[in-house]
Amino acid sequence: MFRGILINKDEAGYQARLQEIDDAVLPAGDVTVRVAWSTLNYKDGLAITGKAPVVRRFPMVPGIDLAGSVTESADPRWQVGDQVLLNGWGVGETHCGGLAEKARLRGEWLLPLPPEFTPRQAMAIGTAGYTAMLCVLALEKHGLQPGDGEILVTGANGGVGSVAIALLAGLGHQVVASTGRLGDADHLRALGATAVIDRAELSAPGKPIGKERWAGVVDTVGSHTLANACATTRYRGAVAACGLAGGMDLPATVAPFILRGVTLYGIDSVMAPLPVRAEAWQRLARDLDPGRLEAMTSEIGLGEAVAVAGDLLAGRVRGRVVVDVHR
Known part of the structure; x- marks a missing residue:
């Protein structure tokens, strides 16, 4: 028993x-x-x-x-x-x-x-942090580099969002955090966000294509948030989608993809092959600040x-x- x-x-x-x-x-x-x-x-x-x-x-x-x-x-x-x-x-x-x-x-x-982590630290990362790392790897393999522009992270107060902010900021990216809890803005800035926006800016139905802003996106929300993130991603930018906290639907058009060459990456953490998992955990051991993780x-x-x-x-x-x- x-x-x-x-x-x-x-x-x-x-x-x-x-x-x-x-x-x-x-x-x-x-x-x-x-x-x-x-x-x-x-x-x-x-x-x-x-x-x-x-x-x-x-x-x-x-x-x-x-x-x-x-x-x-x-x-x-x-x-x-x-x-x-x-x-x-x-x-x-x-x-x-x-x-x-x-x-x-x-x-x-x-x-x-990984020898760099205690069992407790590994679980502080967990699937959420491992998924965040998979998103970062997708953006990097797309060619995104620090200095290319703002990276949007939606659902910023959640597990994936929090680790994504810490990782991206640690790598030198300019991170904008989207959250429904603006009272936690100081916490998100402490994790590395350079700006915090209200999720309401992205969660309502939007235009098929909007003003270019994001060089890249890590989206944990789905639905209108993901559609609006794609619509405002810059020319040849990339969006890594890994969650559905806001809904499973995607009320978008093809406009961002055929007019701006935006790439939408689907991130699956559940059945990812072992080499992909090993790479993600190696990078987490190298790039995730233990102090930010504990915070x-x-x-x-x-x-x-x-x-x-x-x-x-x-x-x-x-x-x-x-x-x-x-x-």
Whole structure:
């Protein structure tokens, strides 16, 4: 038996609660991990609250991220005692995840914990920070360089947005943060934003094409925000889209793409191949300032995760939340 959050759906409805879980609940896998830290991402909030059909199998342990140590392994790549981390791969959706003291996983899903990070720091980054790095890599591979112009980051107070600001600013870019919480403007500037704008400037229906402003964009919101970001991106600029906090739709036209040569990159973190993941974590170890990471991170115990999941979806959580699964 081990402690964890378990989601069930039965005659009583959809329920997520902290409880003792039998090992028999864990699915097949060739590596068992003693989880040290996990985290709460937007998708975890959806899974725990049932606000969207994230969970595909019941019962389910949520948690798309985890960091810990190997306790059993039938995979020759991993030995007992190895420090590992995991992001995505359907964990917390179709395969029991990281918001528990134990996980049974497939060895090919794991990465070695970078020596630059503690397990807690790796989870402060989590899928949100790893996704932010994938966005930055997409903009860099497009050719974007510091000095090329302003980079817009939407959903700036969220996990992806916060890490994206810290990364881009650390690399020398001029970052404009878009947020619905202007009271947090000083915090966003401390992370490296040079300017903060109200999300209302982008969230309403806009014109097919607008005044050129952004050399690049990291968008976590979708819907009208993404459409307006594309419409105001400069000639041959690039937009990296990785989220749908504002909606799954994209009410845009082809105008920015055929008149300005704007490129829209879709960023998937869940099924990205291992070489892509390894590159992202290597760059995070090199480019993410530990002080800025800590400034955007709060810590909770496993027993608080269900309540905080609701706060996260309601926009009452800033930055990253790490979960100590042993308290």
